[in-house]
Amino acid sequence: MIETGQLEVRAGLVDHLARLWRYGLVLSGRRDIAEDLVQATCVRALERAPQFAVGSRLDRWLFSILRSIWLNELRSRRIRQGEGVVEAEAALIFEGAKEIETNILARQVLRHVQMLPQAQRETLFLTYVEGLTYRDAAVMLDVPIGTVMSRLAAARETLSKLNSAPENATTAESEG
Amino acid sequence: MTTSSAGRPTEADLVAFLDRELSPVQVQWVESWLARDAALRRRLDLLGRVGGGHVKEAFSALLAAAPEARLKAKLLALPGYRPERPATPWRKPWLWARNRPRLALLAAGIAIFMAGMLIDRLLPEWREVVGIEVASDNEDEWRQAVAEYMSLYTPETLSGIADEVPPKDRELAAVGAKLGIHLLPSSVSLPGVALKRAQILEYDGKPLGQIAYLDPRDGVMALCIYADSHQEIAPSTEQRAGLNIVHWASHGRAFMLVGRKTMPELRELASVLSQRLTL
Numbered sequence: 001m002i003e004t005g006q007l008e009v010r011a012g013l014v015d016h017l018a019r020l021w022r023y024g025l026v027l028s029g030r031r032d033i034a035e036d037l038v039q040a041t042c043v044r045a046l047e048r049a050p051q052f053a054v055g056s057r058l059d060r061w062l063f064s065i066l067r068s069i070w071l072n073e074l075r076s077r078r079i080r081q082g083e084g085v086v087e088a089e090a091a092l093i094f095e096g097a098k099e100i101e102t103n104i105l106a107r108q109v110l111r112h113v114q115m116l117p118q119a120q121r122e123t124l125f126l127t128y129v130e131g132l133t134y135r136d137a138a139v140m141l142d143v144p145i146g147t148v149m150s151r152l153a154a155a156r157e158t159l160s161k162l163n164s165a166p167e168n169a170t171t172a173e174s175e176g
Numbered sequence: 177m178t179t180s181s182a183g184r185p186t187e188a189d190l191v192a193f194l195d196r197e198l199s200p201v202q203v204q205w206v207e208s209w210l211a212r213d214a215a216l217r218r219r220l221d222l223l224g225r226v227g228g229g230h231v232k233e234a235f236s237a238l239l240a241a242a243p244e245a246r247l248k249a250k251l252l253a254l255p256g257y258r259p260e261r262p263a264t265p266w267r268k269p270w271l272w273a274r275n276r277p278r279l280a281l282l283a284a285g286i287a288i289f290m291a292g293m294l295i296d297r298l299l300p301e302w303r304e305v306v307g308i309e310v311a312s313d314n315e316d317e318w319r320q321a322v323a324e325y326m327s328l329y330t331p332e333t334l335s336g337i338a339d340e341v342p343p344k345d346r347e348l349a350a351v352g353a354k355l356g357i358h359l360l361p362s363s364v365s366l367p368g369v370a371l372k373r374a375q376i377l378e379y380d381g382k383p384l385g386q387i388a389y390l391d392p393r394d395g396v397m398a399l400c401i402y403a404d405s406h407q408e409i410a411p412s413t414e415q416r417a418g419l420n421i422v423h424w425a426s427h428g429r430a431f432m433l434v435g436r437k438t439m440p441e442l443r444e445l446a447s448v449l450s451q452r453l454t455l
Contacts, residue, residue, distance in 0.1 A: 013251060018242035025238065032380060035243060039250050046256040109226060109234035127195070128228035129235040134197045149188040149197075156191050159226040 009049035012058040013042055019059065019130070020066055026125045027070045029114070040073070041066040063130070064140060112162045116155050123151040185209050190220050195228060241324075318379045319423060319432050322386075322400050323416035326434050329396040334372040334388055347374035351385040355403045357429065359387075363452045366445050369397060380404070389435075397435030397442075399449060405430035411446055413439050422446035426454040 020041055024034030044065050045052075052061055113121055119141075126132045126140060127148070134152075138145040185193070185206045192198050193206045210217050251257055344361050351374045352359030365371050369389040377384045382404040389397045409425040416434075422442050423432040431453065433446040 010257065013257075014248060017247040017251065018239045018244050021242040021244075021247060022235065022238045030381065031241075031243070035247065035250075038247050042251050042254060042257070046254060105226075105230060106234035106237060109230055110238075113231065113234070124231060125235065128231040131232075134192070134195070146188075149192055152195070153186070153188040153191045153223075156194075156223045156226070157187060159231075160222045160224075162226065 005052040005054050006049040008054060008058060009045055009052050013045060013062070016059050016062055017042075020062055023063055023066055023125070023130075024070070026122060027067070027118075037066050037070055040069045044069065059130075060132075060136070060140070063126075067140070108162050109159065112159055113155075116158060120151045120155040120158075123148055124155045127152060184213070185216065187219065187223065190216070190223055194220070194224050316423075318384065318402050318404075318430070319414075319421065319434075320416055321379055322384070322398075322432060323419050323421060323434055326396065326398055327417040327419060329388075329398075331390060331395045334390045334396055337372045339370050339372070344371055344374060348387070350374075351376050351387070351401075354383040355385050355401050355429065357401065357453065359385075364399060364449065366448065368392075369445075391435070391437065394435060394437045397433065397437060397445075400432050400434065401453075402430045402432075403428070411443065411450060413443065424450055424454075426450075
C-alpha cells in the first residue's frame, strides 16, 4: 500500500518539471546541467517520497532537493573537472532562454540577472519569479532574512541602472 | 524582519517596502521618511524602475525553453516512477480513477506517451521514404534548439532593423571573430533577401553565430554557424519545429540555413553559402 505522500509526489512531479529545469538553469547557467539536475531531483524525490509532508508545497520541496543536489554534488563535480560554473559574460542570455525577441526589457533584465553574483541571482529568482516571501527564501537558502534583503537590494540596485537610460538601451538592442 | 524602524531607511528597507514585505509599523516609518526626504524618494523611484514583476515576466519565457517533453520522458522511464495501483481489487477500476483524478490523468498521459514512442519508432522509415533525414544523435541537438528558437521569429522581429551595410559589417566581423571564420557582407549576402542582423549566441558552452535575413515573401531566414562539429557533413535537408533546414559541416564548424522557404530554394541558397564559407 502506498502512502499518501508518495502518491502526491508521484502524481505531482510531472507538473513541476519545467520550473525545476528553470531553477537548474538559474543555478548552473547551462541547459544540459539543468536537465541532469531535474533528472536527479526526480530520482531523489521518488526515493524520499515517504518523507514528503502531505498538504505542504510539493514545488518548494522539490526545489530544496534540486538545490541540495546542485550544491553538494553537481557543482563540486564540475569544479573538480575544471569546467567552471557559470561564465556570466559568455551567453547572450541564459543558454536556455535563447532570446526573448518580443520584449526588449525582458531581454535586458535576463542579461543583467545573469551577470549578477550567483547568490543575488538565486535570491532574486526565488523571491520575484517563484514568489517566495523573504522568510521562505531565507529558509530555502539557509541564510538570515537580512541577507535576503541585502542581496535583493544589491540586485535591484544593479537592475535599476540597466533601465536608467531606456531610450539608448532600446536603440542599441534593436540594432544589435 | 531585521529592519530596525529607526533612523533613515536603508536601500534594503526601501526594496522591502516596494516588495510589501514590511509590517504596517515599518511601512509608516518608511512613508514618514519619504514624505520629508527628497533624496530617499529618488532612491525609491530608481529602485522601483525594474520591479519584481519585470523580473518575473522576463523569466516566464524561460519556461517555454524547457525541454519538457524530454524531461517527462525521462521521468516516466524512472524505475520507481510507475504509478502503482492501490491494493483494492480490480473489480472497480473506475472507482479508483474517480477517487484519484490526477492519477487517472497521469495514466492517460503515459498511454499517450507510449503511443508517441511507437510513432517515433515507426517514423524513421517514413522519413526515409520522403527523404527527410532522421535526426537523433547528439551532434544535432543544437539544430533542434536553433529551429525552436527560430520558430519564434516573425517578420516583425526583424523588420525594424535598417538595411544599411556599416553596422552589419561590424556585427559580422565580431561574430566571425568568435567563430574563427572570416565573415563579410559579400560572403553572406543572398539574392532577394535582406541581410538584417548578425549576432553571437551560445549553445552548450560554444559560440553560435546567427545571421538573420528577411525575405519579403517567406519571412525570416537565418544562417547559423556552430563552432563545434566533429564530422564532415555534406549538405543535407531536414525539418524541425515546422521549419525547413539545410545543414552541413566542415572544418570543425556546423552550418544550418533555416527558414520557411521551400526546400529546393533553401538548398540553392545553402549551396551558394557553403561554397563561399567553406573554401
